[in-house]
Amino acid sequence: MTRKSKPAAHDRHQRAEPATTTVLTQVRELIVTGAIAPGARLAAEKIATDLGVSRTPVRSALAVLTAEGLVSHSMNRGYTVKDIGFRDVLDAIDARAVLEAKACGLSVDYGWSVEELSTLRSHVERGRAIVDAGRWSEELEREWYGANRAFHSLVIRASRNTIIRSAIRMTLIHPIFGDIARISPVVSQYVPRRLRAIPDAPPDHIVESQQDHEAVAAAIEQDDAVLAEKLMLDHTLKGKKRLISVATRR
Amino acid sequence: MTRKSKPAAHDRHQRAEPATTTVLTQVRELIVTGAIAPGARLAAEKIATDLGVSRTPVRSALAVLTAEGLVSHSMNRGYTVKDIGFRDVLDAIDARAVLEAKACGLSVDYGWSVEELSTLRSHVERGRAIVDAGRWSEELEREWYGANRAFHSLVIRASRNTIIRSAIRMTLIHPIFGDIARISPVVSQYVPRRLRAIPDAPPDHIVESQQDHEAVAAAIEQDDAVLAEKLMLDHTLKGKKRLISVATRR
DNA sequence: GGAGAGACGATTGGATGCAATTATGCCTTT
DNA sequence: AAAGGCATAATTGCATCCAATCGTCTCTCC
Known part of the structure; x- marks a missing residue:
């Protein structure tokens, strides 16, 4: 022994x-x-x-x-x-919208390191490559959402504001946003089943989101905090509008 | 029995x-x-x-x-x-600023009931009466902060957004803001002792805050959501700037 | 037959007990 | 005398135990 x-x-x-x-x-x-x-x-x-x-x-x-x-x-x-209603989901989107937009603006104020910038670029390019692949599948969609999540977390982390980070993580905000409408059943219950089918080409909202990401990234690279904040705010609120239009279309 | x-x-x-x-x-x-x-x-x-x-x-x-x-x-x-540093306090103020501003804007979008409006007015008038009392004391200051807190909670409640409400309550945001700089030792540790003394007249920042409240209330009464949101944002950020200037002046 | 009272079972909230881990002090060793 | 090692003490984390409450079922009485 x-x-x-x-x-x-x-x-x-x-x-x-x-x-x-x-x-x-x-x-x-x-x-x-x-x-x-x-x-x-x-x-x-x-x-x-x-x-x-x-x-x-x-x-x-x-x-x-x-x-x-x-x-x-x-x-x-x-x-x-807790039974999370449609109203709660919209409320959470509003909360996340302002928090993440602010985080985006703060990240520019603080300044991005070259490593962070290159990581940001790689996430954006990964998303672009997937959208431009000329085809679509559940697998590609999952991958795009992966790049999406990486993009957003990086921006939030780059803000260096731990309070905003945990505020986003806290309450219902994080769970609901697992990945809007598809991964999270909390949200997808409000999306008609036919809209959840996998089409042959990337759906419009993903193409639009990809463009948004590129615009935000450009604003960050140009050190334009105000623009970056506004673009990020609009980006999230577009998701809210889309969810509303989709949910009421039953 | x-x-x-x-x-x-x-x-x-x-x-x-x-x-x-x-x-x-x-x-x-x-x-x-x-x-x-x-x-x-x-x-x-x-x-x-x-x-x-x-x-x-x-x-x-x-x-x-x-x-x-x-x-x-x-x-x-x-x-x-946990040891809460100055940075954490500033971070929390940023988080609260955007959340409360959004809540303010949303409250106007949703619409204020007549009861809520009259309560809002009474809080503002209570604060005005204290500031205009022509004297100042620890007691009056406590009272003004009471009206201040009532004003802010009412706005947050009027947003009808429970997620934002709990986000504000959560993390460090709420505790830190117990009542900026005086009641909360988490914040007041960064304020030089001499600035914490009770003067004879209401201090400038309280007069200014009172004016801010009145401006926000006016915007709410005029149903101007965008203005109300902006005014509330500026109101909170002023507090941040003041805290920075005060904390660095040792 | 229906309503109310009472009792039983299920489940919760809290207190206590126990094994494991970390901290602390003493002793040995160089 | 300082550093390291060992044993003891304190405290943690979890399991178990017990009293109180809630839900449900049945029985009685009107």
């Missing part, structure tokens, strides 16, 4: 991460992806056994999710998944 | 509110008011005995505070109060 018995003794209290954190991300994922339906009760016992922990970390995680606004809580009656 | 034995039986499990919620607000208050210094460790056992509960609700509350960004957490090493 010369070896330390550290590596994997009991496996029970042997976590790299607190169980509360694990449960938190897991349950949040289940809610955001719609695996747990809105309005459903969140029985602590069931979640605990499902995830292989006791109720204590589950209850902690649910408290956090309540603060985040994803679930609601009634004294002695447990937790339920 | 004809009376119901409901009112106050054991007092132990007889809460109108979960202990987690109580602990949450209590500890948050302690942190925001500076009663617990930044960087201090938050020993669960001590907090529990101090507040007369067990460690379980305390741990839940600390998890929420971590999500809110007020405390940081290290695995197996407990929780510590």
